[in-house]
Amino acid sequence: MVCIETGRLRLRTPRPTDAGPLLAIRNSPYVLRFNPMKPWDLARMEQQVEEESHSDRVLYIEEKTAGGLIGGIWLGEDALRYGPAAFDLSYYLAENQAGKGYMTEALSHAIPYAFQKLGAQVVSARVFRDNAASARVLEKLGFTHEGTLRLAIQTQDGVIHDDMLFSLLA
Numbered sequence: 001m002v003c004i005e006t007g008r009l010r011l012r013t014p015r016p017t018d019a020g021p022l023l024a025i026r027n028s029p030y031v032l033r034f035n036p037m038k039p040w041d042l043a044r045m046e047q048q049v050e051e052e053s054h055s056d057r058v059l060y061i062e063e064k065t066a067g068g069l070i071g072g073i074w075l076g077e078d079a080l081r082y083g084p085a086a087f088d089l090s091y092y093l094a095e096n097q098a099g100k101g102y103m104t105e106a107l108s109h110a111i112p113y114a115f116q117k118l119g120a121q122v123v124s125a126r127v128f129r130d131n132a133a134s135a136r137v138l139e140k141l142g143f144t145h146e147g148t149l150r151l152a153i154q155t156q157d158g159v160i161h162d163d164m165l166f167s168l169l170a
């Protein structure tokens with residue numbers, strides 16, 4: 001079980017009761033607009049949360065004062081790199097919690113956790129070119145923009161996005 005306390009947040013291992021609240025965030029147009037994900041039903045989400053509850057590479061985000069789930073952070077495999085311990089970072093937040101500095105605060109703890117506890121040598125992230133808020137979060141955390149993959153990803157609404165590649169070394 002992982003539990004990382006930040007000033008305002010708790011980053012913790014998923015629990016079965018998270019499925020409903022996380023589904024509402026994940027299926028929102030606000031999140032789907034900037035991800036290649038398709039909407040899920042509750043059964044699919046419950047299965048995912050069950051799997052993720054056994055992983056030390058998934059951190060759900062709770063707001064400490066209100067106590068509710070507000071988003072998540074995933075440290076997957078970086079499929080573009082071969083050999084190093086290369087983690088692909090993804091994240092999302094509920095729309096009504098955006099713009100408060102929460103994701104920058106969460107990642108400023110999750111990334112050192114990836115380097116120091118999980119042994120990552122490089123953490124990368126991919127951001128649609130038009131997702132200025134996400135690019136800004138990575139910039140604030142010291143990531144380097146390595147380049148842009150043009151016509152890279154089609155979202156479920158049929159729009160094809162350019163994808164900016166970012167990384168941070170240990």
Ligand SMILES: CC(C)(COP(=O)(O)OP(=O)(O)OC[C@H]1O[C@@H](n2cnc3c(N)ncnc32)[C@H](O)[C@@H]1OP(=O)(O)O)[C@@H](O)C(=O)NCCC(=O)NCCS
Nearest residue numbers: 031034091092093098099100101102103104132133134136
């Ligand atoms: C991207 C996301 C994680 C940002 O979370 P957040 O908690 O709002 O981010 P923060 O408040 O820590 O920082 C956001 C920064 O972007 C800036 N910003 C927000 N909207 C912006 C815009 N449209 N253009 C330029 N900058 C913008 C903010 O001003 C802030 O920068 P600052 O601190 O220099 O003022 C959140 O909006 C989200 O979950 N979006 C939907 C899903 C998503 O895009 N996931 C990432 C996929 S790569």
